Amino acid sequence: MVSTELEVAPMSGAQKAAVLLMQVGQENAAKVLSHLRPAEIEELTAEILRLRSVSPEIAGVVLEEFHGMIASPLRGGLGGLDFAQSLLEGALGAEGAAEVLGRVAEAAIVQPFQFLHQADPQQILTFLTGEHPQTIALVVAHLRPDQASMILGGLSPDMQADIALRIATMEATSSEYVRLVEDVVQRRTSTVLQAKTNTAVGGVQPLVDIINRADRGTERSILEGLATKNSALAEEIRALMFVFEDITTLDDRAIQLVLRGVETADLATALKGVTDTVRDKILKNVSERARENLIDEIELLGPVRMSAVEESQQKVVAIIRQLEESGQIVLTRGGDDDFVA
Structure with a gap:
C-alpha cells in the first residue's frame, strides 16, 4: 500500500x-x-x-x-x-x-488495487490460483474489464461461473475488508497501493463489462455456468450484453458508421454461418459494388473455424463499443434495443 x-x-x-x-x-x-x-x-x-x-x-x-x-x-x-x-x-x-x-x-484518492492495472493478467491469474473464490471475485471486480475478462478466461468453467455469480451479487464492500485483502496482495506481490476510503464494487454492470470484453468461448462458458447457479441473473446479464447478432437492432445510419471501421476480410469472416436476418441487415447497408465484393469474399473463404468467426465478430462488436464510448452511437440496454446515431 x-x-x-x-x-x-x-x-x-x-x-x-x-x-x-x-x-x-x-x-x-x-x-x-x-x-x-x-x-x-x-x-x-x-x-x-x-x-x-x-x-x-x-x-x-x-x-x-x-x-x-x-x-x-x-x-x-x-x-x-x-x-x-x-x-x-x-x-x-x-x-x-x-x-x-x-x-x-x-x-x-487512489482506487483500490490500482497497482494491478498495469500488471500482466497472466501474472495476476497465477497469483490468484488457489485463493478463495470471494477473494478472487473482489480482486477481479477492481481490475480493468479487459484484464478481468482475460483472467476469467483462464479459470475453469465451474470457477468462472462461481466468480461471475459472486461479482454480480457483490454489494458495497467495507473499506476495512478491502484493505485487509489489499495488504495480503501487496505483501505477496511486493507492490504498494493506497486504498480508497470508501469502496463499492461489483454488481451486474461490472460483470457485463467484463464479459463483453471476453472471447466468445469464455462468454458462453460463464453464461452457461451462471445459468445453472442463478438462471434469473444469467438472463438479466444476457439482456444487458451486446453480442454480434444484436447488430440487427442498430438503425441503418449506425450500422453504416460501424462498417466504416471494419476491414472487408473481417466482415466476411464474421458473416460466415450467421442467420439470413443478420447477413441481409449488413448487406443492405453497403454500396452495390461493396456488396458484390463482400459476397464474393464470403464464398471464397470456404469452411472457416468457429474460433476465427467469433474473433472477427468480436472485432466488429469492439468497434460498436468504441463508437458508443465516444458518444457517436448510443446503446439503450435492458429496455428498448434501439441504437441512436
Whole structure:
C-alpha cells in the first residue's frame, strides 16, 4: 500500500506547501489559502487529500526550508478529507469548499488495487490460483474489464461461473475488508497501493463489462455456468450484453458508421454461418459494388473455424463499443434495443 506519509525524498513544491499547512493548524492554514489563486488552492487541496499523516521527521525536512517557522518540538500533521474540508471552509466558506472538493477529491484518492492495472493478467491469474473464490471475485471486480475478462478466461468453467455469480451479487464492500485483502496482495506481490476510503464494487454492470470484453468461448462458458447457479441473473446479464447478432437492432445510419471501421476480410469472416436476418441487415447497408465484393469474399473463404468467426465478430462488436464510448452511437440496454446515431 502506498504510504500515507511522504518519504524523505525530493518533494514537489505543492507537497511541501501541503505539509507546511498541516503544521500550522486549520485556522492559520485557512488564512493562507484565502490569499491564493483558485488553481493553487485546488493543487494544495489535492495534495492534502492524498496525505493522512506526516511524520515529525518529514515535517522537519519541510520546515527547515521555511526559516523562522520551525516549531519545537516538531509534531506530525494530519491530512485527509476532514482536514481539507475544514481548511477550505475556513478560507472559502462551505459552498466554495464543496465546489473545490468536488473537483479534486475523486482524482486525488487512489482506487483500490490500482497497482494491478498495469500488471500482466497472466501474472495476476497465477497469483490468484488457489485463493478463495470471494477473494478472487473482489480482486477481479477492481481490475480493468479487459484484464478481468482475460483472467476469467483462464479459470475453469465451474470457477468462472462461481466468480461471475459472486461479482454480480457483490454489494458495497467495507473499506476495512478491502484493505485487509489489499495488504495480503501487496505483501505477496511486493507492490504498494493506497486504498480508497470508501469502496463499492461489483454488481451486474461490472460483470457485463467484463464479459463483453471476453472471447466468445469464455462468454458462453460463464453464461452457461451462471445459468445453472442463478438462471434469473444469467438472463438479466444476457439482456444487458451486446453480442454480434444484436447488430440487427442498430438503425441503418449506425450500422453504416460501424462498417466504416471494419476491414472487408473481417466482415466476411464474421458473416460466415450467421442467420439470413443478420447477413441481409449488413448487406443492405453497403454500396452495390461493396456488396458484390463482400459476397464474393464470403464464398471464397470456404469452411472457416468457429474460433476465427467469433474473433472477427468480436472485432466488429469492439468497434460498436468504441463508437458508443465516444458518444457517436448510443446503446439503450435492458429496455428498448434501439441504437441512436
